[in-house]
Amino acid sequence: MDIRQLRYFIAIVEQGSFSRAAQILHIAQPALSLHVRNIEADLGTQLLFRSPQGVVPTEAGEILLRNARIILDQLVVAEEEIRGHRNDPSGVVRLGLPGTVSEILSVPLITEARRRYPKIQLRIAEAMSGFVLEWMRDARIDLAVIYRKVSDAGLATVELLEEELVFFAPRRGLGEEIALPPSGKPLRLADVAGLPMILPGEDHGLRSLLDQHARAARVEMNVSIEVDSYSNIKELVAAGFGCSVLPLNAVSREVQAGSLRSWSITDPPIRRSVHLASSVERPMTNAVAAIRDLVRELLHELSENGRWAGATAVRESRSDSKGVV
Structure with a gap:
């Protein structure tokens, strides 16, 4: 039994007719009848009864109808929540920065992240680039700005600045x-x-x-x-x-x-090259993806407006690795 079959079943009960449901669903009536027979075979019971007034659910059919509506309603809620989460991401994002980068990036990043994504909790940790890389390898942070390429199979890096x-x-x-x-x-x-x-x-x-x-x-x-x-x-x-x-x-x-x-x-x-690292072994949340894109945007902006003296943006964001270098 799948979502499509539940939709078919609800339509048949609401229309009280296989033929009218088939018209609304744009499906051949024999195929619709086959779907119902397959559901009944899976559940081991009759779900619909043909009466002079039309097709009506049996007692088992009423149970399926009630739960099918709940399932489809919850599916709609889940879809709306997911779409809303993508447009308004939330959650904790852990970013590792070398101290020299943090001095330039942290304040504008926190300010802009608060403005654009008020539901994201951004946590920034500072250390030398080598330690930041170790944090990334140990999955203690979600994103890292580092000063060199890496050959780790579990990390993807992109060069942003020189x-x-x-x-x-x-x-x-x-x-x-x-x-x-x-x-x-x-x-x-x-x-x-x-x-x-x-x-x-x-x-x-x-x-x-x-x-x-x-x-x-x-x-x-x-x-x-x-x-x-x-x-x-x-x-x-x-x-x-x-x-x-x-x-x-x-x-x-x-x-x-x-x-x-x-x-x-x-x-x-x-x-010296500046690279942004992320994991390819863990699914990236919408919140992490939002901060990743914001870091890239701000680093390019800082190089262009002169706040990062001596920095040049790598225009085409050269990919160093896609999990393997």
Whole structure:
């Protein structure tokens, strides 16, 4: 017995006639009669009785009629609820962000999510990109913004942005013994690799990217201090302990304030990719899909209006993986 057969049965009882029901349902009368016989065979009892006044339900037929109406009414309710949920999503969405992304994205994302989707509870957790990825792998979050592609079979990622990395040093220089390039001059990585560098540790994603470019340029980075925190790196550089390479957006305020000076690296240009990750092993709720699309929209907007300094939107949203890379 299926939904279609229940509709047929209700129509026969309401019309009191197989022929009139067949006309309304646009089905041949013999086929309609066959459906009723199949229902009766499944239930093991007679459901309809042909009287001089027309077709009427038996006692068992009355029971089926009452429940069939409840079932079809509930189906309509479910359909309306599902459609309404799609248009007005609700539920909890857990988003993982690196701290540097959260500084730019969290406030506009929360503000816009509250405006568009008041029934969604958005929970944002911050950590380094590597930890955010681990949360994603452990299913502790629904969406993640990370700084690299992944090869996990259970994750799908899409590249949204590229951001520029720049060389920077203290405004007053590093002393008379260490000469810095003229301000505004584009640099090669080889020009600065020998200077005392303050960089994240070797397990940090940004450090891995810099080491990769250094190997490609056949130079060795002169790392004098290792510390993962961007704020600590900037403070140490401003104090004259060395220089560094970080995303332009991470140092733009200090450069504008005059405590640091920055240079573009053009040979080779060093850019870091920003990716949005989601699970392909769990069904995506309408709420998660809504926040996913909003994150993509806002990240592109932040790069276009200059609030994310040095970022360029990847126009065609290149897909890194569809579960498998």
